[in-house]
Amino acid sequence: DAGVTQSPTHLIKTRGQQVTLRCSPKSGHDTVSWYQQALGQGPQFIFQYYEEEERQRGNFPDRFSGHQFPNYSSELNVNALLLGDSALYLCASSLYRVNEQFFGPGTRLTVL
Amino acid sequence: QKEVEQDPGPLSVPEGAIVSLNCTYSNSAFQYFMWYRQYSRKGPELLMYTYSSGNKEDGRFTAQVDKSSKYISLFIRDSQPSDSATYLCAMRKTSYDKVIFGPGTSLSVIP
Numbered sequence: 677d678a679g680v681t682q683s684p685t686h687l688i689k690t691r692g693q694q695v696t697l698r699c700s701p702k703s704g705h706d707t708v709s710w711y712q713q714a715l716g717q718g719p720q721f722i723f724q725y726y727e728e729e730e731r732q733r734g735n736f737p738d739r740f741s742g743h744q745f746p747n748y749s750s751e752l753n754v755n756a757l758l759l760g761d762s763a764l765y766l767c768a769s770s771l772y773r774v775n776e777q778f779f780g781p782g783t784r785l786t787v788l
Numbered sequence: 789q790k791e792v793e794q795d796p797g798p799l800s801v802p803e804g805a806i807v808s809l810n811c812t813y814s815n816s817a818f819q820y821f822m823w824y825r826q827y828s829r830k831g832p833e834l835l836m837y838t839y840s841s842g843n844k845e846d847g848r849f850t851a852q853v854d855k856s857s858k859y860i861s862l863f864i865r866d867s868q869p870s871d872s873a874t875y876l877c878a879m880r881k882t883s884y885d886k887v888i889f890g891p892g893t894s895l896s897v898i899p
Contacts, residue, residue, distance in 0.1 A: 680831070709887070716796070718876050718889030719832065732886050766831055775820050775839075775883040779831035 678703065680769050680780035688786045689757050697752045697783045701769030707731075708750040709777065710742060711766040719766055725750050726772045754785075762787045791815055794877055794890030803899050807864040811877035811890045814858065818879040818888075821853050823862045826874045826892065835862070835875075867897045 681700045689695050701708050707726045711719035721734035725744035744750045748769075754761055764784050768777040794811045801807055809823075819840055824832035838844045841855045850863040860879075864871055874892040 707884075711889075716891070718792075718794075718878075718891045719887075721886040721888070724884075724886065731884075734886055768831075773882075773884040775822075775837055775880075776834060777887065779824075779833070781831045784829075 680767055680778050682765075682767050682780040682783050684783060685781070686784045686786075688788065690788050691757055691759060693757050693787075694753065694755045695757060695785060697754075697765050697767075697785070698749065699752070699767030699769075699780060700749045701767075702778050705769035705771055705778070706748050707770045707772045708744060708748065709768045709770070710750070710752045711768065712736070712761075713764040713766055713782070715763070722752070757787045759787050761785065789814055791888050792877065792879060792890040794893055796891055796893060798894040798896060800896045800898060801867055803867060803869060803897055805867050805897070807867050807871070807895060807897075809862040809864075809875050809877075809893050809895070811860050812858055813860070813879060813888075815879075815881075815888075816855070816858065817881045820880045820883060821851070821860050822878040822880075822887070823849075823851055824876040824878060824889075825871075826876060828873075832876055869897045869899050872896045 709724040710722040713719040723733045764782040767780045770777045822837040823835045826832045848865045852861045876892045877890040
């Protein structure tokens with residue numbers, strides 16, 4: 677049983693560019709949450725998707741957007757990249773309204 | 789004041805020691821309390837979670853929650869070098885609310 681998978685593993689972009697990160701949830705899970713983890717910090721909640729809708733959002737600007745597909749996989753899009761967007765982006769999956777979340781290995785984004 | 793505070797360490801202990809990791813929080817609405825372990829360049833792994841106050845034990849790990857003091861702890865008995873990682877406390881108000889993480893404590897267990 678595959679766990680949460682994310683792609684790509686690493687990504688290097690320049691300021692102003694746009695990026696799309698992808699996540700496939702653990703088999704049987706229907707909810708995907710995205711987090712940003714800066715170096716030396718804990719993960720910060722970006723948003724959560726369930727039934728293809730954004731259900732909750734953290735304190736992130738509109739440059740951060742997402743999507744969930746009918747097969748429950750999800751994408752995170754970041755527009756107009758800033759140097760401060762450099763971080764590890766983590767995807768976590770769960771069953772809706774169930775506490776346990778399982779994290780993927782993350783995508784490390786570097787903005788130059 | 790941050791919602792969740794955690795001593796970042798680093799914490800270094802000899803193999804076999806008992807390790808105590810702690811977090812404090814400010815929001816009394818938190819009901820679910822989690823501990824995650826994160827190895828370098830990996831995603832966090834859920835170790836255990838507790839609902840409301842009380843203790844929970846799983847093998848060498850014990851989690852404690854004191855809601856009256858807004859204080860949670862993770863104890864690791866007979867620590868092993870493989871326990872060397874960053875430990876993140878996390879909490880949420882409901883089972884589907886956003887999860888708020890502490891900054892993490894870096895632990896090294898020296899053989």
